[in-house]
Amino acid sequence: MTQHILLIEDDARLAEMVQDYLGASGFSVSIAPTGQQGLDLQKRNRFDAILLDIMLPDIDGLEVCRVLRATDQTPILMLTAKGEPMDRIIGLELGADDYLPKPFEPRELLARLKAILRRGPVEPDRQILRFGRLEIDGSAMEARIDGRACNLTAHQFQLLEILASRAGRVLSREMIMDLLKGESLAAFDRSIDVHVSRIRAEIEDDPNKPRRLITVRGAGYVFARAQD
Structure with missing residues (x-):
């Protein structure tokens, strides 16, 4: 089965060379x-690995890595200009699996790519988040109040988990959309507000006076750290 690689690289000659070399080695x-085009492609397709340049014309490659790692564990090999050590350190801290300084030999790129593909994606630990009487169980994809399961769709649970895992941080609607992908993104394109209302109906004692999932006017939403 052909493995599909996403190459996010603005140097057209280098990108074509890598595409030809990896293509001759059996990759697509x-x-x-x-x-941004890389993020859009990743949302619409399943890739086995991502080759990510740090120096991009629009979004810094490190920021692209951060956005990808928020919801996705596809192996990432970062391409760093001149092998800047700080870029390498930050990239690895953000979740990149390996790095390769430019200029590089195609054979080394192939060897490093095969190495991260052998390791495969690492599934993140989805611990149970607890906020007083509310438990959010990522492994079971279930939210519970006093042990009683809340009636949430899978998409609504994903939205709740995104907000709760960043408790205390205001997330704009644009940031939330960036953290959603694939079918989930399509499910929320009509109105995040409607889904937030339905979540509140399940997790708040008084949905009209929410204490957990709070609207920050003109900014977005924040999941409060406060306990019951």
Whole structure:
């Protein structure tokens, strides 16, 4: 089965060279010349690995890595100009699996790519988040109040988990949409507000006076750290 690689690289000549070399080695390679195009492609397709340049014309590659890692565990090999040590350190801290300084030999790129593919994606630990009487169980995809399961759709649970895992941080609607992908993104394109209302109906004692999932006017939503 052919493995599909996403290459996010703005250098057209380098991208074409990598595509040809990996293609001759049995891989299928899709090229995105900007960070945003790369993120858009990743939302619509399943890739086995991502080759990510740090120096991109729109979004910094490190930021692209951060956004990807918020919801996705596809192996990432970062391409760093001149092998800047700080870029390498930050990239690995953000969740990249490996890095390769430019200029590089195609054979080394192939070897490192095969190495991260052998390791495969690492599933994140989805611990139970607890906020007083509310438990959010990522493994079971279930929210519970006093042990009673809340009636949430899978998409609504994902939205709740995104907010609760960043408790105390205001998330704009645009940030929330960036953290959602695939079918979930389509499910929320009509109105995040409607889904928030339905979540509140399940987790709040008084949905009209929410204490957990709070609207920050003009900014977005924040999941409160306060306990019951």
